[in-house]
Amino acid sequence: MQNIIWKPSTEFLKNSNIAIFMKKHGIGSYEELIKRSTQDIDWFWKACIEDLGVEWIKPYTKLYDSSKGFAWTKWFVGGELNIIQNCLDRHALNRGEATALIWEADDGETKTFSYSKLNLEIKRLGNALLGSGIKKGDAVGIYLPMIPEVVVSLLACFKIGAVAVPVFSGFGPEALKVRLMDSEAKVLITADGAYRRGKMISIKPNADQAIQDLKIKTQLVVKRTGQEVAWKEGRDLWWHDVLPYHSPSCGTYPLDSEHPCMVLYTSGTTGKPKGCVHTQAGALAQIAKELKYAFDVKPNDKFFWFTDMGWMMGPWEVIGVLFQGATLFIYEGAPDYPEPDRVWKMVEKHQLTHLGISPTAIRLLKKSSDDWVNKHEMKSLRILGSTGEPWDPESYNWFFEKVGKKRCPIINISGGTELVGCLLSPYPITDLKPCTLRGPGLGMDIDVFNEEGKSVRGEVGFLVCKKPFPSMTRGFLKDRERYLETYFSKWLNVWNHGDWAYVDGDGFWFLQGRADDTIKIAGKRVGPAEVESALNGHPAVAESAAIGVPHDIKGESLVCFVVLKDPQKASDAFREELKNVVIQVLGKTLAPEKIEFVPALPKTRSAKIVRGAIRKKYLGQPLGDTTSIENPETLDNLKIH
Secondary structure, three states: OOOOOEOOOHHHHHHOHHHHHHHHOOOOOHHHHHHHHHHOHHHHHHHHHHHHOOOOOEOOOEEEEOOOOHHHOEEEEOOEEOHHHHHHHHHHHHHOOOEEEEEEOOOOOEEEEEHHHHHHHHHHHHHHHHHOOOOOOOEEEEEOOOOHHHHHHHHHHHHHOOEEEEOOOOOOHHHHHHHHHHHOOOEEEEEOEEEEOOEEEEOHHHHHHHHOOOOOOEEEEEOOOOOOOOOOOOOEEEHHHHHHHOOOOOOOOOEEOOOEEEEEEEOOOOOOOEEEEEEHHHHHHHHHHHHHHHOOOOOOOEEEEOOOOOOOHHHHHHHHHHHOOOEEEEEOOOOOOOOOOHHHHHHHHHOOOEEEOOHHHHHHHOOOOOHHHHOOOOOOOOEEEEOOOOOOHHHHHHHHHHHOOOOOOEEEOEEEOOOOEEEEOOOOOOOEOOOOOEOEOOOOOEEEEOOOOOEOOOOOEEEEEOOOOOOOOOOEOOOHHHHHHHHOOOOOOOEEEEEEEEEOOOOOEEEEEEOOOOEEEOOEEEOHHHHHHHHHOOOOEEEEEEEEEEEOOOEEEEEEEEEEOOHHHOOHHHHHHHHHHHHHHHOHHHOOOEEEEOOOOOEEOOOOEOHHHHHHHHOOOOOOOOOOEOOHHHHHHOOOO
């Protein structure tokens, strides 16, 4: 068994937010807290909401209603509130000059927004959206780099009851189009371009291509770079022309607890991306809980998570940090530009207290000399965070020792877009082992099941949740059955998350990767179906299969197996052509590492491609039972990596 590498300080044990909560409720240990909060969710969520200080416009009358089953649980029934009242309005009123947002550009330029200033921008944009015809419940697409306007856009949607649809700014036009079409977005907010590694990149051409056949009447464009862009009169509007002409007076809409605040897209192993529908009260409750108790965020803290607004962690940090009245730090560029110490330099320069980053980014940064870390004074750091994929011990220990100087706990969390929060999370009052997620989140009745649905310890099993929680997606947008099939088809009234998990003899939890075929590249999840759809769109391609294979830096890389209609077309030049097809649809981040041409793909009798078997053969692993494969001889044609 691994050794304990971190024990909580007296400061955390006495004065952390979670320690104060425990004292208030007469709870003497972490184990007692987890047991009570997961076994008695009625007590926990009521106590949590009260301790958080969530402001209600109209108090809820019933904590939750599961009369239609776990999958369709409604939370905070009868209540009305707004995320903006809790994250902006009250802070702007009581401590308006406190810093809400700090932004650093790719070239080092910085901008700072007080709560009052940020609130005024949100109000102006709220009025601009209303003026463009947006009504309560309408969807607004957000396709922006990490610049201040992306925060303003998200929060303005929440304020007026619109549904924010943030999309990863690195996606190509087809991936953007699918998400805008599915959500029926009526307005798109985008930018002319952005800066990355000192170079100007284009964004608006992708947006223009994505919406050319959609019913989007208004495209609001931020002038980030000043590059020349195509312009469609009557549809395209400059942000800087529109906002100053709108009043900085805009009311915060009272919204039902179950009113949707955003649709976040995640990719599974089959079909189109899944639109996860999150609610005003559910998202706020879960996220505020995690930032306050797991990350111990307090009003004087400065919180930075290296992410994009199109990934779950973007909205998560915006809502959670601002709810606490703390300072959110966002950054436009790459972690190692112009030099490998960019992240450490920003921590020192801005005196950041929290740093969240993916294992992939740490694997990249630790390849450089430790001198890059050691040259920076980072005593301001209190807590480190990570998510997105499993850790390897070497990288975890490097992050803990070299960046945190063995002072800071790594709050290694795991959950998903489907719950805009965590199933598993350490807390700053708990001992830590390398790579651990420690245990269930507060109020989350998490377990590990074997194939028979029995709770197991000391062996790898399925990560499940046995009771409802506020932030679970309210189905998939327009696809009720797919939601039930994805999470509730294996066991009745049990959420099967699809991860492999393991609990050791000391009660420390670890993740062993996905139980399905979903691929995670540099912490970004993509379903094989999206990659295959791009490849299969080429007229010369008959069919394809995409798998993720281990990669030293990115965690996983993408390998594609392609069956050509005419095998004579196979060549290195055509490989490059297909690679560019994927880049055009999904963006450079998700470019295939390798493309292999094969005569046929292994399939089940129901014609499903057996990606698991392809992956095992490619990696030279034992194939196991292949009786379900209709054409097992096809595996013989696959090269061993």
